[in-house]
Amino acid sequence: MAITLYNTLTRKKELLAPLDPNNVRMYVCGPTVYDYAHIGNARPVIVFDVLFRLLRQVYGPDHVTYARNITDVDDKINARAADEKISIRDLTERTTAQFHADIEALGVLPPTIEPRATHHIPEMRAICEELVKRGHAYIADGHVLFDVSSMADYGRLANRSLDEMEAGARIDIAPYKKGPMDFVLWKPSKAAEPSWPSPCGIGTEGRPGWHLECSAMSEKHLGRTFDIHGGGIDLVFPHHENELAQSRCAHGTSMMANIWMHNGFLQVEGEKMSKSLGNFITINELLATEKFGGQPWHGRVIRFAMLGTHYRSPIDWTVERLVQARATLADLADTLGGVAPSTSPHADVLAALQDDLNTPSAISIIHGLAKSARRGNGSTAAELKSALQFLGVYDNEKPDDFFVGAGGSQKVDTAEIARLIQARLDARKDRDFKEADRIRDDLASKGIQLKDGKDPKSGEVVTTWELRR
Numbered sequence: 001m002a003i004t005l006y007n008t009l010t011r012k013k014e015l016l017a018p019l020d021p022n023n024v025r026m027y028v029c030g031p032t033v034y035d036y037a038h039i040g041n042a043r044p045v046i047v048f049d050v051l052f053r054l055l056r057q058v059y060g061p062d063h064v065t066y067a068r069n070i071t072d073v074d075d076k077i078n079a080r081a082a083d084e085k086i087s088i089r090d091l092t093e094r095t096t097a098q099f100h101a102d103i104e105a106l107g108v109l110p111p112t113i114e115p116r117a118t119h120h121i122p123e124m125r126a127i128c129e130e131l132v133k134r135g136h137a138y139i140a141d142g143h144v145l146f147d148v149s150s151m152a153d154y155g156r157l158a159n160r161s162l163d164e165m166e167a168g169a170r171i172d173i174a175p176y177k178k179g180p181m182d183f184v185l186w187k188p189s190k191a192a193e194p195s196w197p198s199p200c201g202i203g204t205e206g207r208p209g210w211h212l213e214c215s216a217m218s219e220k221h222l223g224r225t226f227d228i229h230g231g232g233i234d235l236v237f238p239h240h241e242n243e244l245a246q247s248r249c250a251h252g253t254s255m256m257a258n259i260w261m262h263n264g265f266l267q268v269e270g271e272k273m274s275k276s277l278g279n280f281i282t283i284n285e286l287l288a289t290e291k292f293g294g295q296p297w298h299g300r301v302i303r304f305a306m307l308g309t310h311y312r313s314p315i316d317w318t319v320e321r322l323v324q325a326r327a328t329l330a331d332l333a334d335t336l337g338g339v340a341p342s343t344s345p346h347a348d349v350l351a352a353l354q355d356d357l358n359t360p361s362a363i364s365i366i367h368g369l370a371k372s373a374r375r376g377n378g379s380t381a382a383e384l385k386s387a388l389q390f391l392g393v394y395d396n397e398k399p400d401d402f403f404v405g406a407g408g409s410q411k412v413d414t415a416e417i418a419r420l421i422q423a424r425l426d427a428r429k430d431r432d433f434k435e436a437d438r439i440r441d442d443l444a445s446k447g448i449q450l451k452d453g454k455d456p457k458s459g460e461v462v463t464t465w466e467l468r469r
């Protein structure tokens with residue numbers, strides 16, 4: 001079963017030919033954890049979750065490694081922690097727990113590895129030192145800077161020459177830069193900012209630039225070259241261009257990832273949803289409040305609505321889109337209620353996904369299969385149910401369950417669940433097991449079941465939850 005994917009680097013659809021089919025490797029840039037994620041941030045998380053599921057289906061669940069990082073060192077994090085007068089660690093842990101709770105409600109599987117930037121500082125220093133040694137970076141005024149003129153094909157991913165970029169950029173001209181497009185690998189920290197010993201014998205303490213974080217984490221967990229690198233379209237330049245430059249120049253390789261994939265924007269009235277424009281709605285508000293369309297929305301309805309548009313096209317996020325998604329899911333639930341799923345999803349649905357993740361085509365196939373299932377075709381019904389479960393849009397819900405605000409049975413306040421999970425972990429740390437168990441039982445009485453697992457890398461306890469009725 002062949003998968004074709006559109007590669008931003010070559011600007012065409014390509015056959016995925018894994019470097020090692022026994023270990024297909026994908027890296028996706030994850031959230032910067034300083035605030036609730038908005039529904040635009042959920043788009044790459046959902047899109048690449050579908051790709052992760054497809055890779056597992058095609059290559060086998062044990063033959064795929066998916067790393068999605070947490071950016072837990074960033075100037076926005078420092079500023080927010082100072083505003084709230086809390087520690088950076090408290091802010092990043094709270095926000096990470098919130099992010100996990102939100103995306104779990106959207107049917108997103110945990111990635112194989114979720115590396116955190118602050119756990120990879122020595123690896124970042126090593127890349128700085130290698131780049132200086134190879135003549136691709138220089139030290140100036142406590143910074144380590146990447147010298148873009150040292151890389152012949154800098155700009156290839158963004159599809160622009162250095163001259164074009166220089167002409168078009170509103171460049172922040174720092175006196176210590178040799179070239180206007182040179183970018184920061186490492187920078188000095190002021191007194192209140194997080195800091196680590198700097199590389200290259202700089203002497204003072206500092207912190208990494210954002211791009212460097214992903215180069216270090218992808219190398220550590222996936223190797224110097226891997227198969228797929230993903231994120232939103234806004235990351236092409238400068239973030240991915242710079243990641244690619246750092247990694248290739250530090251390792252002397254001709255590529256970093258074979259295929260670079262980018263999702264289009266989720267928009268509101270034609271404009272990108274973003275924190276800075278203030279036109280955003282958080283995942284949590286959609287799930288748990290009446291802020292969007294006067295009612296809360298079921299996580300699977302949100303997911304299904306998102307997949308109705310091809311990942312490279314923009315989506316306009318409207319109430320109408322959610323209403324339609326909900327009606328379709330309720331109809332499907334009505335048709336498939338008593339049906340046992342088959343062992344593998346319907347082949348036509350898989351074939352649509354194998355063609356550059358064509359989810360709108362998969363959904364129109366689903367409509368056709370549902371018609372046939374309603375006419376009494378049992379094997380189609382079984383394969384359709386399996387396909388919906390595979391896509392993460394349905395799992396035995398009753399039609400009413402999708403109507404959260406109108407008598408449906410699901411009411412999930414993910415913020416509150418995340419807070420209680422943290423309170424329980426804290427109680428256990430303090431050896432207050434009575435309180436920890438009280439929190440667990442209290443949630444269980446509301447149909448929310450906690451599951452404790454271990455992060456395979458750090459050995460830390462990670463708690464997830466699911467709804468039981």
Ligand code: AMP
Nearest residue numbers: 031032040041043044231232265266273
């Ligand atoms: P950030 O936390 O801003 O770095 O964004 C996290 C991820 O969400 C990145 O992959 C972004 O490209 C993506 N993203 C941010 N805003 C949108 C949007 N409105 N539509 C689609 N993706 C977005």
Ligand code: ZN
Nearest residue numbers: 029030214239
């Ligand atoms: Zn990144």
